[in-house]
């Protein structure tokens with residue numbers, strides 16, 4: 001609580017809960033993601049994110065500095081990304097639009113992060129929630145992938161996917177496609193100028 005100055009500055013919000021600006025004892029800034037009402041799903045995602053970020057490190061993945069897993073408060077402490085998330089930068093209303101070079105560099109950075117998860121980790125890790133609000137930017141616009149609550153390690157088991165699993169997966173993909181149609185269109189327009 002003290003590192004967030006009593007939860008004073010909210011810097012982001014997602015399905016998990018609010019994200020606050022924090023100050024560590026050595027003066028470095030941090031982002032503190034606090035799990036809201038103790039939902040079972042939220043707790044599962046909290047554990048998945050801690051377990052993954054404690055063992056997986058790469059310059060294009062957001063670094064976890066610590067976590068708090070107490071009965072009353074569960075929080076993740078990350079390195080603070082001064083330029084927030086990519087979605088904010090792609091907004092049409094922003095005056096300081098990113099240049100094409102910067103956009104390309106962000107895409108390359110994010111691709112490096114994904115490439116590491118897929119080919120540099122054993123077993124490979126799939127993020128499962130890769131989108132512009134989960135790509136964070138440092139002060140000099142270096143991109144780092146964040147939000148690993150839904151990520152999974154791909155086991156090497158060769159059990160074929162059941163028809164039921166396949167249908168469930170298709171359902172999720174269709175739901176997402178419908179939900180994201182608008183923002184995807186916007187993104188394509190932004191990219192094609």
Ligand SMILES: Nc1ncnc2c1ncn2[C@@H]1O[C@H](COP(=O)(O)OP(=O)(O)O)[C@@H](O)[C@H]1O
Pocket residue numbers: 011012013014015016017019031033062078079080081082084085133134136146147149
């Ligand atoms: N390390 C960070 N530095 C700066 N802002 C952050 C950081 N982590 C999260 N945020 C902000 O909070 C938002 C929500 O965080 P995220 O990890 O995606 O949580 P959720 O699981 O709730 O979606 C992000 O889109 C971003 O704007």
Ligand SMILES: [Mg+2]
Pocket residue numbers: 014015133134147
């Ligand atoms: Mg998110």
